[in-house]
Amino acid sequence: MPEQTSSLMLNTSHLTMRFGGLTAVNDFNLEIRKNEIVGLIGPNGAGKTTAFNVITGMYRPSEGKVLFGGRDITGMKPHGITALGIARTFQNIRLFKEMSVLENVLVACHMSIDTGLFGATLHLPGYRSRESEARRFSMELLEQVGLAHLAYEKGTSLPYGQQRRLEIVRALATKPKILLLDEPAAGMNPQESIELMDFIRKIRDEFDLTIFLIEHHMQVVMGVCERMYVLDYGVTIAHGDPASIQKNPKVIEAYLGVD
Amino acid sequence: MNAATQEKTIALPRNRLYSVIAVAAFILLAFIADRFFDAFTLRVFNLCAIYIVLALSLNLLNGFTGLFSLGHAGFMAVGAYVSALLTMSPQLKDMNYFLVPIVPWLHHVTIPFLPALIIAGLVSALVGFLIGAPVLRLRDDYLAIATLGFGEIIRVLITNAQPITNGAQGLKGLPRFSTTFAVWTVAGLVILFMALLMRSSYGRAMKAVRDDELAAEAMGINVFRVKVTSFTVSSFLAGVGGALLGHMITTIDPKMFTFMLTFNILLIVVLGGTGSISGSVISAVVVTILMEALRFLDEPMNLIIFKTQGMPGLRMVVFSILLMVMIIYRQRGLMGNKEFSWDMLRDLFVKKGRKGGDHA
Amino acid sequence: MTLSLLFQHIVNALSLGSLYALIAIGYTMVYGILRLINFAHGDVFMLGAYVAFYGITLVSLPWWAALLVSIVFTAFFGIGLEKVAYKPLRDSPRISIMISAIGASFLLESLGVLIFGGRPKGVPVPDVLSKVLHFGSVSMITVSLLIPLFTFALLGVLLWIVNKTKTGMAMRAVSTDIEAARLMAVDVNRIVSFTFGIGSLLAAFGGIMWSFKYPQLNPLMGVMPGLKCFIAAVIGGIGSIGGAVLGGFLLGIIEIMMVAFLPTLSGYRDAFAFILLIVVLLVKPTGLLGKRQAEKV
Ligand SMILES: Nc1ncnc2c1ncn2[C@@H]1O[C@H](COP(=O)(O)OP(=O)(O)OP(=O)(O)O)[C@@H](O)[C@H]1O
Ligand SMILES: [Mg+2]
Numbered sequence: 045m046p047e048q049t050s051s052l053m054l055n056t057s058h059l060t061m062r063f064g065g066l067t068a069v070n071d072f073n074l075e076i077r078k079n080e081i082v083g084l085i086g087p088n089g090a091g092k093t094t095a096f097n098v099i100t101g102m103y104r105p106s107e108g109k110v111l112f113g114g115r116d117i118t119g120m121k122p123h124g125i126t127a128l129g130i131a132r133t134f135q136n137i138r139l140f141k142e143m144s145v146l147e148n149v150l151v152a153c154h155m156s157i158d159t160g161l162f163g164a165t166l167h168l169p170g171y172r173s174r175e176s177e178a179r180r181f182s183m184e185l186l187e188q189v190g191l192a193h194l195a196y197e198k199g200t201s202l203p204y205g206q207q208r209r210l211e212i213v214r215a216l217a218t219k220p221k222i223l224l225l226d227e228p229a230a231g232m233n234p235q236e237s238i239e240l241m242d243f244i245r246k247i248r249d250e251f252d253l254t255i256f257l258i259e260h261h262m263q264v265v266m267g268v269c270e271r272m273y274v275l276d277y278g279v280t281i282a283h284g285d286p287a288s289i290q291k292n293p294k295v296i297e298a299y300l301g302v303d
Numbered sequence: 304m305n306a307a308t309q310e311k312t313i314a315l316p317r318n319r320l321y322s323v324i325a326v327a328a329f330i331l332l333a334f335i336a337d338r339f340f341d342a343f344t345l346r347v348f349n350l351c352a353i354y355i356v357l358a359l360s361l362n363l364l365n366g367f368t369g370l371f372s373l374g375h376a377g378f379m380a381v382g383a384y385v386s387a388l389l390t391m392s393p394q395l396k397d398m399n400y401f402l403v404p405i406v407p408w409l410h411h412v413t414i415p416f417l418p419a420l421i422i423a424g425l426v427s428a429l430v431g432f433l434i435g436a437p438v439l440r441l442r443d444d445y446l447a448i449a450t451l452g453f454g455e456i457i458r459v460l461i462t463n464a465q466p467i468t469n470g471a472q473g474l475k476g477l478p479r480f481s482t483t484f485a486v487w488t489v490a491g492l493v494i495l496f497m498a499l500l501m502r503s504s505y506g507r508a509m510k511a512v513r514d515d516e517l518a519a520e521a522m523g524i525n526v527f528r529v530k531v532t533s534f535t536v537s538s539f540l541a542g543v544g545g546a547l548l549g550h551m552i553t554t555i556d557p558k559m560f561t562f563m564l565t566f567n568i569l570l571i572v573v574l575g576g577t578g579s580i581s582g583s584v585i586s587a588v589v590v591t592i593l594m595e596a597l598r599f600l601d602e603p604m605n606l607i608i609f610k611t612q613g614m615p616g617l618r619m620v621v622f623s624i625l626l627m628v629m630i631i632y633r634q635r636g637l638m639g640n641k642e643f644s645w646d647m648l649r650d651l652f653v654k655k656g657r658k659g660g661d662h663a
Numbered sequence: 664m665t666l667s668l669l670f671q672h673i674v675n676a677l678s679l680g681s682l683y684a685l686i687a688i689g690y691t692m693v694y695g696i697l698r699l700i701n702f703a704h705g706d707v708f709m710l711g712a713y714v715a716f717y718g719i720t721l722v723s724l725p726w727w728a729a730l731l732v733s734i735v736f737t738a739f740f741g742i743g744l745e746k747v748a749y750k751p752l753r754d755s756p757r758i759s760i761m762i763s764a765i766g767a768s769f770l771l772e773s774l775g776v777l778i779f780g781g782r783p784k785g786v787p788v789p790d791v792l793s794k795v796l797h798f799g800s801v802s803m804i805t806v807s808l809l810i811p812l813f814t815f816a817l818l819g820v821l822l823w824i825v826n827k828t829k830t831g832m833a834m835r836a837v838s839t840d841i842e843a844a845r846l847m848a849v850d851v852n853r854i855v856s857f858t859f860g861i862g863s864l865l866a867a868f869g870g871i872m873w874s875f876k877y878p879q880l881n882p883l884m885g886v887m888p889g890l891k892c893f894i895a896a897v898i899g900g901i902g903s904i905g906g907a908v909l910g911g912f913l914l915g916i917i918e919i920m921m922v923a924f925l926p927t928l929s930g931y932r933d934a935f936a937f938i939l940l941i942v943v944l945l946v947k948p949t950g951l952l953g954k955r956q957a958e959k960v
Contacts, residue, residue, distance in 0.1 A: 100521065126523035134521075140514035142578070142640055143507075150504070151511040155523040157504040161532055164503035165496060175504060218523050371758050373765075437945055443757055444700050448893065449944055452937030455890075459934035562886075566769055573762055616776030616882075623770035630762045631751045 051078040052114065053254045054099070054130070054222055059108035061091070061098050061278075068094040070278035072108070076222070081248060081255045083265040083272035085289075087298055091278040092258045093135055096224050100132050101125040113221075127155055131220035133211040135227045135258070139199040145210060146182055146195040152217035153178035185213050188250075189243070205236045209243075216251060223247075225257040229264045237261055241268045266290065274298070318645040337483040345483065346551070347595045352486035353547045354587040356493045358571040359580065360540030365569075366577030366640070367501065368533040369513030370439070371447040373565055374454030375541050378427045380461055380560035382542025383549035384468055386423035387477045389414050390550075399474050403465040416480040420489075420546050427542020428535045430457070435534035439527065451562065462557040473556020481551035489547060493540060497580050509533055513578075567594070570626050575637050582638030590622075597621060667800040672923045678807045678876060680915025681814035685869035686892035687899070687907035688821065689862025695838035695902035696858050698757060702764040703744060704866055705889015706771035709882060711737040711867025712874040713779050716786055726789040734867040741863025742856045750852075768889075775882025786878035793875075806875045813872070817865065818908065825904065830857060838902060887933060894940040900953025909951060914939070 052075060059072040068091040076082050084092050098105045101122040109118045117125055140148050157178050158164070159171040167175075186192040189209050194202060199210055208228055215223055228244070229237045241264055248255055259265045265272060266286045274282040274289060276298040282289055289295055336348045357379070364370045388396075392413050396405050438449045461468045468474075500506045511519040512529050520526045549555045567590070575586025600617040629636060641647070686708055693701045711733050718729030748767045752760040792806040825831035836844040837854045845851050873888070874880055895914045899906025914936060922929045943950060 102517065102521075121525070122517075122520040123523050123525045126521060132521055134518065138515050138518040138521075140511050140518065142510060142514055147507060147510075151507050151519065151524070152522040154504050154508045154511075158508075161500070161505050161536070164505040165500045167499065167503065171503070178504070214522065365758075371761070438941070441944055441948070444698075444761055445897075445944055445948065447758075447761065448700060448897070449941055451890070452894075452940050456934045456937050459931055463930045563769075566765065569762065569765070614777055615781055616773040616778075619769060619773030620777055623766050623773060627748060627763055627766035627770065630759055630766065631748070634755060634759055 052076075053078045053080075053112070054256065055111050056099065057109050057111070059095070059098060059110065060106050061094050061103060062106045067278050069098065069105075069275070070280075072273075072275075072278075072280055074273065076254060076256055078254055079248065079252070080271065081244065081257070081269050083269035084256065084258045084275065085260070085262075085265055085272055086275035089277075090275040092275055093226055094278075095275070096132060096226055096258065099125075100130060100224065126218050126220075129219070129221035130224065131215035131218045131222075132224035133208070133215050133226055133228060135230065137204075137207050137211055139207060139210060139214075141198075141200045143199055144196050145186065145191060145199050145202070146179075148199045148210060148214050149182040149185060149217045150178060152214045153182060155218065182217060185216055189213050204231050208232070208240075212243075212247070216247065220253065222254040222256060225255065225259075227258050227260060229259060229261045232261075234263070237264050238267075240264065244268055321645045333483055333487050343595075347592060349481060349483055349486045349551060350595070351588045351591045352490035353481070353544055353551065354568070354571060354591045355490045355584050356540060356547065357544040357568045358575065358583040358587045359493055359497050360537045360544060361565075361568045362572045362575075362577060362580070362583045363497065363509075363537045363540070364533055365572055366579065366583075367506065367513060368509045368530060369516075370530060370533065371443060372450040372534070372537070373447045373562065373569075374434070374450035374452075374457075375568055376560040376562060376564040377454035377457035378431055378538045378541035379545025379548065379564065380457055380555075380557070381427040381430050382423040382545035383555050383560070384461060384474075385426045385542070386416075386419045386546035387474050387549050387555060388412070388467075389419040389422060390416060390478050390480065391474070391476070395476050398476070399472070400466075400469050402472065403470070405469070406466045409467065416478070416485070416550070420480075420543060423546040424539040424543040427545070428539035431538025431541075432531065432535045435531045435538075439530045439534060451565075454560075454562065454565065458557050458560055461560075468557075471557060473554060473559075475554050477550050477553040477555065479550060479553055481547045486547055486551070489543060493543075494580065494584060501580065505529075505532075510578075567622075570622060573626060573636055574629055576635055576639045576641070578640030579636070579638035579642060581643035582636055582641075585643070586637060594618070594622070665800075670801050671803060672919055674803050674807050676916040676919035677912070678810040678915075679919055680912035681811045682869045682873050682876075682911075683888070683892050683895050683915045684908040684911030685814055685817070685865045685872075686888060687895040687911040688904055689866045690893045691896040691899070691901055691904060691907040692834075692858050692862050694896065696834070696841070696855060697749065697753070697760070699749060699760050699764060700893060701749075701862075702761070702889070703748075703767040703771055704862065705885035705887075705892070706768050706775070707737060707741055707744070707863045707885070708866040708870040708873070708888060709775060709880075709885035710740060710771065710870070711863075712786075712870035712880055712884065713775070713882075714867070715871040716784065716874065716880055719787060719789075726792070730868070730871050733871060734864045737867035737870075738860040738864040741859040741866075744863075745855060745859040750855075772882055772886070779880070779882055781882060783879050783881040786874045786880060788875050788878050804876075806872065810872050810876065813868070817868065821861070821865075821904065824861075830854070834858060891936045894936045896950075897940060898943050898950055900950030903950070903952045906950055906952035 054074065054076045056072055056074040059069060060067065061069040072095055084095065086092055094103070097103045099110050101117070101120050101124070104119050109116055111117065112128055112130060117128065140151060143151070157171065157174045159168065159174065163171045183192060183195065186195055191206060191210060191213065194206070199207065202210065212225065212228065229240050232240060244255060244257070245268060247253060257269070269286060271285055272283065272289055273280055274295050281294045281298060282292045336345055340348060357375070361372070361375055364372045388409055389412055393411055396410055434453050438446060438453065441449055462471050464470070508519070508524050508529050511522065511524060512526050516526050571586045571590045572583055574590060575582030597618045600621065601615045686704065689704050690701060693699055693704070714736050715729045715733035718724040718732050719726055724732065744767060748763050749760055752763055788806070792804070792809065794805045795802050796805060796808070825834060833844065833849045833854050834857070836847065836849055837851055841851060870885070891914060892911060895910035896907045897910070898913060899908070899910030918932060918935065921935060922932060
């Protein structure tokens, strides 16, 4: 379903990231439109996570630009980028280890609650209403993904699949416009992966989201993504719809060559 | 599950009652202490309050924000000196500054204790802010060593700024403002402040920074600002604690504020459990009492049957070993990152009564 | 300022720099392997000086024998310290092991007060070392000249060990990547012990020489040199032996020259090292010779 170019959500131009002599991402040109689900695939070490890190401001790119809704966000701090509406999950789950499931989500609401140190400490009325609103919102989110009954458990004590889910909920709690998922199906069994695909589509529709995801499980990417980019050694070797990617000889070679 | 929650809802008002009783009992104790304790015991009792303030201020950094700072003594020094200089009378200053006269603008300043205490905290907070802004870009051990460095720099500056601080001679005869009422009121307020802060969204943000900086940043938290805020607030509290300490001991000099003082506070925080307010409170009381009670170790003893020579150093040997044993065998300290609750106390006894109980 | 005075300052600066370098090496090697600031290192330096002192005064050993006994003893002491205080925490958060190190440091200092006594002790400097040499108008004591010479000799041996021997290679492997080294069947515990042994040996040697040059002992004598040498190691680039040497000499030279040429600032001598540290940490956190390590997300 091609849409007008005016709804271009996230794009990068000539994005390049070097670590010393290694070029982890090379001249990456991304275009994602509103409400799309776009995949990013490639063999291990291809530079996928690095691309995410540059987009979300964790690294400053060596060259190139990141534009969000047409606005240049290159070099902004990660928290500023999150505030603009880009949320992400991590490949190696990074939950707050001393916190309950609910608190993990509440942390992500901090932006919307923050009334400064004193307002918060003194529990001033303005703070109170925002805090209780955030609690309601967080519980609602947890409810939707079936984690509400675990709200007071420690986040890191959940089984792996639920931890990944919690990471997604946490990202959703920042009220993003676009969600970046780094290998959301890693460590899941096929059954869970299929559920995850449905879940991703569901949140896209329900929260009016755009989704950009990295995935190794071919089943997941092919099933859920409308378009995808393929990286190999930092270079974009292909992009297009799943069917054309599957047939692309370069892609087949990259995967066979490594795995 | 359901039965347990039900039990909790019943237990809630009862626990609140316990808390009210405990606080009332403590206030009564404070009154009794103030009236009837001998000078030494009362001093130890009040020292506990000051160490509670200091321990909480370090725990805010170390336990709640995950910033390892070793410069606490420096901020205490700032607070102690500011409050001393603001409250001492001109005559007293004349008596102290016999080598180099005091700068004129400080000579005639004498203000009451309360504003002096607040200004002491604020100046200390300002110093903390100025130091924190550059230093908090560093992590872990680098942060530790840099804050340690700043602590030493502050001390050297105080030693050398003779016309202001009276240098190495220090200041003697500070007014005895640290009364039982003053120190315990401050301690109570600080405990309350910390408890409320840690329950708030800002406290959660601090804990998020401690648990995982990158994830916190990705959740939209301005990690750097949270760190600087935490550092500044902690410096404020350290300054207040230092001021209280000065007005209790009534003599301050730069040698008092060495790394050793930071060590004592660190010991309290580690023993009590980094990340636990009640842990710090309990540990501050226990360690302060032990520190004073074990003073006899350093002094000559006369135990009827045999006399011992004084063994200076033995007391610190005991405390160093205590710290190491704790960190090696029970890293989380007394309370871990949990808080005291009446349920916890009851569980402790119930567990003894019927093993296993309802804890599956 | 006369030329001879300047020359004298240079010799003093070199010998202080050498002592700093000797201690800084211990910090840098331990940090390179365990990522630990061994706060107790300065106190190991103190211990070395005391052991030699008692060797000379109590057992009447000749000074060189006392020196040998002391450095061997201190080396084993360093190995033991690691086993007791740091090894149980190797997989704990770095802050825990640092707290243990701080505890160990205070323990050694207060044990020092308890056992050696808190009062400073005068060191009987052997005649050979305290002889005053005259070169024209320049006069200096032998020990000031010998310290740099000994230091360079020890450095030569150390560099040979690190670069040419199998153990040295294993040390470098462990400091690059402790897990990978373990997989390559390097006995990590042995290497860590070896590192602590060498570091403590050098610190003891430094401590003894220090006590001959500034002939007074007290249980807290290791605190300031300890901190400063850690700073020297950071300035040079922590993890790098060459960096530690460079940092040590730099700090020693700057300190002596500052006191010599800007005597009004001498009260700030101890603060100076810390200011330098903070500047380096903020401007070039990897130090002069350190390598950059980016953190992976
Ligand atoms: N901070 C860093 N410093 C140095 N090199 C890095 C850094 N981050 C990533 N790299 C390197 O960049 C390359 C790409 O890494 P990246 O993590 O982006 O790969 P990936 O496509 O996500 O792989 P995987 O499927 O294994 O997650 C790798 O060679 C990696 O070692
Ligand atoms: Mg990756």
